[in-house]
Amino acid sequence: MEQQTATMTKKREPLNGVDVPALFATIDAVRQQPELAKFQFRVSNRWVNGTNSRSRIESFNGAGGEQSHVRTFEYDADHPQVLTGTDQGPSPVEFLLHALATCLTAGIGNIAAARGIKLTEVESSVTGNIDLRGILGLSNEVRNGYQDIRVEFKIKGDAPPEKLRQLVEQSRARSAVFDIVTNGVPVDITVDAA
Amino acid sequence: MEQQTATMTKKREPLNGVDVPALFATIDAVRQQPELAKFQFRVSNRWVNGTNSRSRIESFNGAGGEQSHVRTFEYDADHPQVLTGTDQGPSPVEFLLHALATCLTAGIGNIAAARGIKLTEVESSVTGNIDLRGILGLSNEVRNGYQDIRVEFKIKGDAPPEKLRQLVEQSRARSAVFDIVTNGVPVDITVDAA
Numbered sequence: 001m002e003q004q005t006a007t008m009t010k011k012r013e014p015l016n017g018v019d020v021p022a023l024f025a026t027i028d029a030v031r032q033q034p035e036l037a038k039f040q041f042r043v044s045n046r047w048v049n050g051t052n053s054r055s056r057i058e059s060f061n062g063a064g065g066e067q068s069h070v071r072t073f074e075y076d077a078d079h080p081q082v083l084t085g086t087d088q089g090p091s092p093v094e095f096l097l098h099a100l101a102t103c104l105t106a107g108i109g110n111i112a113a114a115r116g117i118k119l120t121e122v123e124s125s126v127t128g129n130i131d132l133r134g135i136l137g138l139s140n141e142v143r144n145g146y147q148d149i150r151v152e153f154k155i156k157g158d159a160p161p162e163k164l165r166q167l168v169e170q171s172r173a174r175s176a177v178f179d180i181v182t183n184g185v186p187v188d189i190t191v192d193a194a
Numbered sequence: 195m196e197q198q199t200a201t202m203t204k205k206r207e208p209l210n211g212v213d214v215p216a217l218f219a220t221i222d223a224v225r226q227q228p229e230l231a232k233f234q235f236r237v238s239n240r241w242v243n244g245t246n247s248r249s250r251i252e253s254f255n256g257a258g259g260e261q262s263h264v265r266t267f268e269y270d271a272d273h274p275q276v277l278t279g280t281d282q283g284p285s286p287v288e289f290l291l292h293a294l295a296t297c298l299t300a301g302i303g304n305i306a307a308a309r310g311i312k313l314t315e316v317e318s319s320v321t322g323n324i325d326l327r328g329i330l331g332l333s334n335e336v337r338n339g340y341q342d343i344r345v346e347f348k349i350k351g352d353a354p355p356e357k358l359r360q361l362v363e364q365s366r367a368r369s370a371v372f373d374i375v376t377n378g379v380p381v382d383i384t385v386d387a388a
Contacts, residue, residue, distance in 0.1 A: 016243070016244060017242075017243030017244030017246070017280070018244045018245070018278070019244075019278050022278045023278045026277065026278055026330075027330050027331075027332065030326065030327065030330055030332060031332055034327060034332070034333075037325050037326040037327045037330065037332070037336075038323070038324075038325055038326075039323070039324050039325075039326055040321055040322065040323050040324075041285065041287050041288050041291060041321070041322050041324065042288075042291070042319065042320065042321045042322075043288060043291040043292050043295055043319075043320045044317070044318070044319050044320075045292070045295035045296060045299055045317065045318045045319075045320065046316070046317050047299050047302070047303060047313065047315070047316035047317070048211075049210070049211035049303075050210060050211030050212045050213075050303050050304075050307075051212070051300035051303050051304060052211070052300075052303075053295070053296050053299040053300065053303075053316070055291075055292040055295055055296060057284045057288050057292065060274070060288075062276065062326070063276045063277075067274065067276050069274060069281055069284070070275070070281040073283060073284050075269070075292055077292070077293075077296035077297075077300070078300070079300055080254070080261065080263060081264070082256065082257045082261050083220065083257075084212070084213050084216045084217045084220055085300070086211070087263055087264040089267060090251045090263065090267050091235065091300075092292075092293045092294070092296040092297035092300065092370065092371045093235050093293070093297070093370050093371060093374075094235050094236075094237060094251050094254075095289055095290075095292055095293040095296065096289075096290060096293040096371055096374060097235060097236070097237040097249075098237050098239070098249040098251065098269055098271070098286075098289055099271070099286045099287070099289040099290040099293060100286070100381070101237055101239035101247070101249055102239060102247050102249060102271035102286040102289065103271075103286035103287070104383075105239055105241050105247040106244075106245035106246075106247065106271070106272070106273055106279070106285075106286065107329075108241070109241060109243075109244050109245050109246075109247075110244075110245060113244075119241065121241070122240070122241035122247070123238070123239065123240050123241070124238070124239045125236065125237075125238050125239075126236065126237045126238075126239065127234055127235070127236045128234065128235050128236075128379075129232070129233070129234050130232075130233050130234075130235065130370060131231050131232055131233075132224065132231040132232075132233055132256070133224060133228060133231045134368070134370070134373075135301075135368045135369070135370050136220075136221050136224055136231065136368075137221075137368060138221065138224060138225055138228070138231070139228075142231075143373055143377070144368055144369060144370045144372070144373035145370045145371070145372075145373035145374035145377065145379055146370070146374055146379045147379070148379065148380050148381075148382065149379055149380070149381045149382070150381075150382045150384075151381060151382070151383045151384070152383075152384050152385075152386070153383065153384070153385045153386065153387075154385075154386045154388075155385060155386070155387050155388075156387075156388050161387035161388060162387075164385070164387035164388075165385045165387045168383065168385045168387075172383055174328070174329045174330075174331060174338055175329070175338060176286070176287050176324060176328070176329050176338045176339045176340070177286045177287060177290055177339065178338070178339075178381060179328075179337055179338035179339035180287075180290060180339035180340055180375060181290075181374060181375070181378065181379055181381055182378050182379065182380065182381050183337070183339065183378050184375065184376050184377050184378035185322075185339055185340045185341070185342060185343055185375055185376065186342050186343070186376065187294070187342075187343045187344075187345060187372060187375060187376050188342065188343070188344045188345070189298075189344075189345045189346075189347065189362065189366055190344075190345070190346050190347070191346075191347045191348075191349060191358070191359045191362045192346070192347065192348045192349070193347075193349050193350075193355035193356075193358035193359045193362075194348075194349075194350050194355060194358075
């Protein structure tokens, strides 16, 4: 028990750019008040032209109230030219891969810090295979979305390879986007047309 | 039949910024050569610090070969400060909502043009509700991802409201990201640790 306590104390120091004491304090606060864990994230989008639209991300609700990002973020998406778009931004399916990569990587950063492992490099390559006969309406047997997604991590740090692999595994087990992308979420669409 | 032909001819003109003849030519080409429809999209990501990482989106494979975007796109994602991140970019789950909004909106742009409907406004608000006890490891009964996502469209154009609503419905029925998010996709993760 003495050793365990010492280990825990050692772990609760900022590491990898993660404020570990604040992270554990947040987890403790939510344990005490579970309603703090209820978040609502939001994106507002406006069609620009053709297949190009722009999203604005600025506020969300959580931790007991309304929250604002440090600044307003805006991103264009579009279809590439080979799909008759104007390539004003990545395609929506590429942004989805970005969401997956960044969610898994953020988790690795947090979990490594909590476990006292100093990271020196985390890189990933995410690829998704899709048969566009689905969205082009040429086949009802081909799904619209990706058939499969592959994520390849390269990770380096001051722990044995097995411990580094466990960071990725724990991040996967607690990743919001991995859960959404692998298990699906109900999506309700309403339309105000005029 | 005469009238149908006239209608089809009328429809095959650029509209809403969509090159409709090129769109139909693309669909015809894929119908002749289904292998042109096989695409692979890619994102490479590098951890920066803490929960902040940066993705690069530059090339993809499809239409029979390697393709490059007009330029390389780079995006940061991070956790917000209230979740002990540094807010260098939106959170991964917000980028996922952006992917969903932009996929549905791109589809609306294409389908409206193909149907000869001129759009004047397409706006959407996408919200996702999530209970962070999942990712914080405080409950095994709470899922990691969104419990539900709601998309609210406001659409205006030179067609009756019912026709405008049908555009949204057809886009939903052929949306890659809607399919992925509602039905899920298998994700394979491999790790090179050193």
